[in-house]
Amino acid sequence: MEKMLEVKNLNFSFHTYGGIVKAVRGVTFDVNEGEVIGIVGESGCGKSVTAQCLIRLNPEPPGFFDEGSIKYKGKEISKMSDKEMRKIRGVEIGFIFQDPMTSLNPTMKVGKQIEEIFIQRKLYNKKELKDKALEILKMVGISDGERRYNQYPHELSGGMKQRVMIAIALVGNPGIIIADEPTTSLDVTIEAQILDLLKDLQKKLKTSIVLITHDLGVIAKMCDRVLVMYGGKIVERGMVDDIFYNTKHPYTSGLLCSIASLETEKDEELQPIEGTPPDLFSPPPGCPFAARCEYAMEVCYKIMPPEYEITEEHQTMCWLQHENSLDIKLPCKKVIKGEVF
Amino acid sequence: MNTEKEPLVQVKKLSKYFQISKKETLKAVEDVSFDIYKGETVGLVGESGCGKSTTGRCLVKLYEPTKGNVLYKGKDIFDSKKNSEKLEYCKNTQMIFQNPYSSLNPRMTVKDVVGEGIRLHEKISEKNLDEKIEDLLKTVGLNRDHMSRFSHEFSGGQRQRIGIARALSVNPEFIVCDEPISALDVSIQAQVLNMLKKLQKERGLTYLFIAHDLSVVKYISDKVIVMYLGTIVEQANAVDLYKNPMHPYTKALLSAIPEADPKIAKSKQRIMLKGEIPSPINPKECCRFVERCTYAKPICHEAIPKLKTYDDNHKVACHLF
Numbered sequence: 110m111e112k113m114l115e116v117k118n119l120n121f122s123f124h125t126y127g128g129i130v131k132a133v134r135g136v137t138f139d140v141n142e143g144e145v146i147g148i149v150g151e152s153g154c155g156k157s158v159t160a161q162c163l164i165r166l167n168p169e170p171p172g173f174f175d176e177g178s179i180k181y182k183g184k185e186i187s188k189m190s191d192k193e194m195r196k197i198r199g200v201e202i203g204f205i206f207q208d209p210m211t212s213l214n215p216t217m218k219v220g221k222q223i224e225e226i227f228i229q230r231k232l233y234n235k236k237e238l239k240d241k242a243l244e245i246l247k248m249v250g251i252s253d254g255e256r257r258y259n260q261y262p263h264e265l266s267g268g269m270k271q272r273v274m275i276a277i278a279l280v281g282n283p284g285i286i287i288a289d290e291p292t293t294s295l296d297v298t299i300e301a302q303i304l305d306l307l308k309d310l311q312k313k314l315k316t317s318i319v320l321i322t323h324d325l326g327v328i329a330k331m332c333d334r335v336l337v338m339y340g341g342k343i344v345e346r347g348m349v350d351d352i353f354y355n356t357k358h359p360y361t362s363g364l365l366c367s368i369a370s371l372e373t374e375k376d377e378e379l380q381p382i383e384g385t386p387p388d389l390f391s392p393p394p395g396c397p398f399a400a401r402c403e404y405a406m407e408v409c410y411k412i413m414p415p416e417y418e419i420t421e422e423h424q425t426m427c428w429l430q431h432e433n434s435l436d437i438k439l440p441c442k443k444v445i446k447g448e449v450f
Numbered sequence: 451m452n453t454e455k456e457p458l459v460q461v462k463k464l465s466k467y468f469q470i471s472k473k474e475t476l477k478a479v480e481d482v483s484f485d486i487y488k489g490e491t492v493g494l495v496g497e498s499g500c501g502k503s504t505t506g507r508c509l510v511k512l513y514e515p516t517k518g519n520v521l522y523k524g525k526d527i528f529d530s531k532k533n534s535e536k537l538e539y540c541k542n543t544q545m546i547f548q549n550p551y552s553s554l555n556p557r558m559t560v561k562d563v564v565g566e567g568i569r570l571h572e573k574i575s576e577k578n579l580d581e582k583i584e585d586l587l588k589t590v591g592l593n594r595d596h597m598s599r600f601s602h603e604f605s606g607g608q609r610q611r612i613g614i615a616r617a618l619s620v621n622p623e624f625i626v627c628d629e630p631i632s633a634l635d636v637s638i639q640a641q642v643l644n645m646l647k648k649l650q651k652e653r654g655l656t657y658l659f660i661a662h663d664l665s666v667v668k669y670i671s672d673k674v675i676v677m678y679l680g681t682i683v684e685q686a687n688a689v690d691l692y693k694n695p696m697h698p699y700t701k702a703l704l705s706a707i708p709e710a711d712p713k714i715a716k717s718k719q720r721i722m723l724k725g726e727i728p729s730p731i732n733p734k735e736c737c738r739f740v741e742r743c744t745y746a747k748p749i750c751h752e753a754i755p756k757l758k759t760y761d762d763n764h765k766v767a768c769h770l771f
Contacts, residue, residue, distance in 0.1 A: 151635040256660045266726050296497035297662065298723045301706040305722070323636055326708025329715040367640035368710055369669035371692065378647075379669070381640030385605050442711050 113161065113182065113284050113317050114140040121155075121162050121298060130389050132158040134341040135177070140285060145318045147332035149325060149364075153386055154322045155341040157207075160287050162187075162204050163319070167196050182284070190364075203316075205280030207290040209270035213262040219273050220246075220258035226281050245276045250306055268299035272306070279310065286311075287319045292327065304330060325364060330351065334422070337361050340387045340397025347423035356441035357417075357425040360398045360445035366440055380440075388420040394430065404429060404437055456524065457485035458624060458656055459509065464518035466504050478504040478750050480680045481518075485755070486624070491650065491657040493671030493688065493753075495664055495703070499727055501680040502660045506626045509658065510545045522624075539687055541571050544617035548629040550609035554601040560587070561597045567620045586615045590645065595765045607638035614645070624656045632661065643670060664707050668692050679730055679738040682757055686764040696766045699723075699739050737769065745770055 161235035194265040206212035246254035291302040345358035363382040399409040479501040547553035590611040
């Protein structure tokens, strides 16, 4: 499998009035061809900043790259000029934003917004552009494309707008699509439609998807591989089954246990993660999760744990994996055998 | 749960319309009736725009209904003329709002936010007020030091706690929780849910829990009401509803829940709904769900289905049954 994207030791920070915020600290991951990789974490954990780094959408300044590299098919992205970036954005890497209500241009017709990325390249004439736009509208499940082509975003519903967003991301035939919380602002029934659409298109077009979300349900449904982020770091990574059924980081385990699922009994008490996420102005020297971790040891507060390898695919950043630490079985999802409705 | 025969809150044929222009009426809630008994939690679910928040707001008198009544302990709440009666109702029903960022006055300190209601309802000395507020903050997991701070100094979870303290400050019996956790992070949601459950046990509170997250509603509610486009489509005991959903919309809604379990998520058979919620402006006089329903029959296009009771208080509004 070819590596589409290689991110190595990415550090991204922002200058603010309060000092420097270290939003992303030492993130390393690869995206292979045709895979769906999920980044999950709470608000403020650095997942959106990581995603936006990939196509340099973070405002620079105040943001800046501390160190690290992002390579797309061998080309270094973090040092590109704006002009070079324009050739990557939308064509090589597509982006689906969180809120379709605000991320479409309200003064432009839907069709024009889809065609926009080709205009600079001058590859097609007007007729070809329109055909392309209509074709992509059909692909994302918008019937009556001719009419929609001439409508403005406010005339469409939320789910429809998100379909247009997906159309815009796909029209340049990118190798990777970055989807930043693509369904957060949608209702459950619409969410299911959009996720199915994304999955189908991904299979058909063989694009890779980097899916950013805070919803473990979306991760479970969509992803092959998962990165769990906390306090600007990747605390656990693995195949989706590793993360859910063989959890090796207390934060992941805490997340899994704190959600009320349909199986949760009424008299069962939820196990919340006490406390709040760390302050990224002055991140703790040790593990970012130590202050909220029920298994925290002295070493956790002082020294950053290294990444321990469980299997080739599954790694976790936790001192509990050290050979001298106690053998603790972290609670995780149980594999339910038998018939699933 | 239903030990007392008299329901605490009775909603009778409640309708709330908003006039948009001369010809257009937005029917946010239409002909909704249900009972809430003391000490129980009633979950109200549905997609955005289905009228669940409007219903909740009518119950705490934030909106005046267009038609219908709301009875609290047998008395119509919109009928009371005397100020003392109005105050009495406000003291007994409180609301927790969805967005902890916009529902707290940024110019008021926590003490003022929480103390405002207490000052209104009883004559209390500053010293006693301080003590009372301190107690309240303790109940919701905050402490005395937070009293003189402003709401922007708190995180989302803490703000929601302040909102809960404000609701509890006048010792209400009935609280309308309008999506109290949807604006919070996953790991914080459980903290607030657990607290709401604990408070209910300690104080015998009655909740109307409005949410769009079906898993949470199942966890917290005794009874669940499913709304679609301003009408109740199904109403049942929580366990019953999830085990045996009858209305096609409820079935689709349940099957759309994203489950945090890859094996289930990937193998689950989903009922995909076509299209999206139609507009509630000037709706047709027929079943509201008909355009998205796979089982629609001719009669569904002609008449509004009535909410009928089937076994064990399971109520469904659908022509199929």
